[in-house]
Amino acid sequence: MHGWQNGASGLFLRTTILGLSATTAFAVFEAWPRRLPRWLQRWALQVVAVGVFMPVTTFVIYMLSTPEGAPPFWETPSRMDGWTHLTFAGLLLAPWTALAAIVRQKEAFARDQELAFALERSELERQALDARLHLLQAQVAPHFLFNTLANVQALVDAGSPQASAVLRSLTAYLRAAVPVLHESAATIDRELQLVRPYLELMQMRMPDRLAYAMSVDPTALNVRCPPTMVLTLVENAVRHGIDPSEEGGRIDVDVKRLGERCVVRVTDTGAGLQQSASGLGTGLTTLRERLQLIFGDAAQLRLTSGAQRGVAVEIDLPAHT
Amino acid sequence: MKPDATALIADDEPLLRDALRRQLAEVWPELDIVAEARNGREAVRLFDERHPDICFLDVHMPGLSGVDAANHIGRRAHLVFVTAYDHYAVQAFTQGALDYLLKPVEQARLADTVSRLKARLQSSRPAINTELLLQQLSEQLAKLQGGGGKTDVLRWIRAQAGKTVRLIAIDDVDYLRSDAKYTIVAWRDGGKPAEAVVRTPLKELLEQLDAEQFAQVHRSVVVNLRAISHVKRHDNETAEIHVKGRDDVLPVSRNYLHLFRQM
Numbered sequence: 001m002h003g004w005q006n007g008a009s010g011l012f013l014r015t016t017i018l019g020l021s022a023t024t025a026f027a028v029f030e031a032w033p034r035r036l037p038r039w040l041q042r043w044a045l046q047v048v049a050v051g052v053f054m055p056v057t058t059f060v061i062y063m064l065s066t067p068e069g070a071p072p073f074w075e076t077p078s079r080m081d082g083w084t085h086l087t088f089a090g091l092l093l094a095p096w097t098a099l100a101a102i103v104r105q106k107e108a109f110a111r112d113q114e115l116a117f118a119l120e121r122s123e124l125e126r127q128a129l130d131a132r133l134h135l136l137q138a139q140v141a142p143h144f145l146f147n148t149l150a151n152v153q154a155l156v157d158a159g160s161p162q163a164s165a166v167l168r169s170l171t172a173y174l175r176a177a178v179p180v181l182h183e184s185a186a187t188i189d190r191e192l193q194l195v196r197p198y199l200e201l202m203q204m205r206m207p208d209r210l211a212y213a214m215s216v217d218p219t220a221l222n223v224r225c226p227p228t229m230v231l232t233l234v235e236n237a238v239r240h241g242i243d244p245s246e247e248g249g250r251i252d253v254d255v256k257r258l259g260e261r262c263v264v265r266v267t268d269t270g271a272g273l274q275q276s277a278s279g280l281g282t283g284l285t286t287l288r289e290r291l292q293l294i295f296g297d298a299a300q301l302r303l304t305s306g307a308q309r310g311v312a313v314e315i316d317l318p319a320h321t
Numbered sequence: 322m323k324p325d326a327t328a329l330i331a332d333d334e335p336l337l338r339d340a341l342r343r344q345l346a347e348v349w350p351e352l353d354i355v356a357e358a359r360n361g362r363e364a365v366r367l368f369d370e371r372h373p374d375i376c377f378l379d380v381h382m383p384g385l386s387g388v389d390a391a392n393h394i395g396r397r398a399h400l401v402f403v404t405a406y407d408h409y410a411v412q413a414f415t416q417g418a419l420d421y422l423l424k425p426v427e428q429a430r431l432a433d434t435v436s437r438l439k440a441r442l443q444s445s446r447p448a449i450n451t452e453l454l455l456q457q458l459s460e461q462l463a464k465l466q467g468g469g470g471k472t473d474v475l476r477w478i479r480a481q482a483g484k485t486v487r488l489i490a491i492d493d494v495d496y497l498r499s500d501a502k503y504t505i506v507a508w509r510d511g512g513k514p515a516e517a518v519v520r521t522p523l524k525e526l527l528e529q530l531d532a533e534q535f536a537q538v539h540r541s542v543v544v545n546l547r548a549i550s551h552v553k554r555h556d557n558e559t560a561e562i563h564v565k566g567r568d569d570v571l572p573v574s575r576n577y578l579h580l581f582r583q584m
Contacts, residue, residue, distance in 0.1 A: 147405040150424035154340030205334045236518065244382045246360045273486060285476050287492055297512035303488035
């Protein structure tokens with residue numbers, strides 16, 4: 001028990017025990033209790049705990065180091081002085097050290113998170129790029145282009161006055177489609193500049209099988225959306241609804257603004273899911289993923305189908321302008 | 322002298338039917354176009370009625386495709402396929418020495434085809450045997466139209482809701498649970514927990530699901546691994562799964578416990 005009482009080794013031992021107790025307090029309250037009341041921050045609890053441990057531990061040290069039969073340390077002025085000094089020093093230093101440790105910890109955690117976020121972001125960017133490439137292929141699909149050109153050729157050869165109108169639609173479509181592929185955001189207005197000539201061209205090609213109507217709320221025109229969002233819906237309706245059906249059908253494009261929301265709905269009366277089971281969804285799945293990347297749960301893509309014919313696809317997204 | 326040759330044109334786009342008829346009139350004025358069809362089924366019907374010598378068939382048509390129609394016609398007529406752009410089809414045509422035209426149809430190319438057809442008709446050589454070739458071709462086209470072979474994995478689940486069918490994206494599904502005759506789909510409708518019922522048995526659905534994302538954890542439960550909040554283990558070699566944002570607890574039976582051993 002001698003080493004407890006005086007000399008350099010005694011002081012060293014006391015300080016070490018004090019330091020250990022501070023570390024213990026810090027570590028224990030880092031995880032315990034598992035749930036804290038809302039008004040109590042964990043870092044505050046840790047700092048206070050370290051502060052409280054200082055006088056308590058010093059007290060215990062001095063109690064234990066008092067030889068048997070000797071009066072308690074607070075009755076010996078020199079030992080009382082020692083206790084006061086140690087407690088005071090501990091109180092002065094320990095909470096600040098704890099605080100510094102917490103700050104470092106937080107920084108390391110933030111760095112970790114930042115790295116994780118950067119990783120996730122690059123993954124999302126890659127996905128978005130993939131989606132855009134996918135679109136590029138779908139959009140200016142050679143099949144669509146050559147078929148349309150064959151129609152233009154037919155009209156020109158026949159000397160039909162319709163030829164110039166069709167060429168105008170094709171030009172409008174290409175003008176709108178080509179820059180869109182490089183952009184990361186579009187507006188409903190811009191989408192409709194793509195959808196209108198597309199439907200015009202398709203109707204020219206299938207006059208007996210395709211009818212369409214568009215109803216657009218003018219207040220929705222400047223709502224922002226991912227590029228080719230509306231076109232994908234319309235294209236899907238043509239490709240999987242009208243195209244496989246011998247008798248064709250009708251496509252309705254309906255854009256509404258409901259306060260802070262914008263609802264885009266494309267309905268067709270075409271083949272329905274029964275007939276074109278397999279192909280459906282590739283374009284829509286990609287679109288759904290893109291919406292998820294941009295809006296998270298704030299945007300929804302809903303797909304419903306009539307029992308016999310027709311499919312309705314609805315996108316409900318926040319009306320950001 | 323043989324009577325003039327007869328032909329059928331099948332294309333779902335009326336302008337293109339007109340164009341081909343006009344172009345043929347220029348390079349082969351004697352050819353009698355006896356029928357125009359708007360789809361594969363009509364082509365087959367009109368062929369059976371009129372028995373033309375030559376059939377110009379658009380590859381891509383609603384209902385029956387041009388290749389399907391060709392299958393029906395077989396060797397009873399000389400076939401010429403017409404397509405806008407179909408890399409694979411063109412490849413197959415070339416390999417099988419089948420006649421084909423690319424849209425927009427070039428006059429010079431059409432003239433070539435016409436002189437070949439005339440030679441064949443003159444020598445009254447039977448049309449080449451195309452049966453096997455067409456079979457392969459139609460399979461190939463069906464695969465292409467099915468989305469390029471990416472259809473093995475289920476992307477949407479169809480759930481009946483009254484008279485309409487709701488399609489649930491597979492990523493929105495939290496878990497599937499079999500219940501007597503049905504399968505219950507627990508999913509997220511715009512983030513909110515929802516449930517739907519489908520008739521497809523769980524086992525059948527499981528076969529179509531992406532094994533990276535969905536795991537069977539119990540005889541009657543398949544869970545989306547991304548929807549798991551945590552797994553609680555019990556002493557008696559079982560465990561329970563807690564699902565994010567739901568109060569539901571799913572059982573894990575002994576056979577599937579190894580999925581959740583700690584790394």
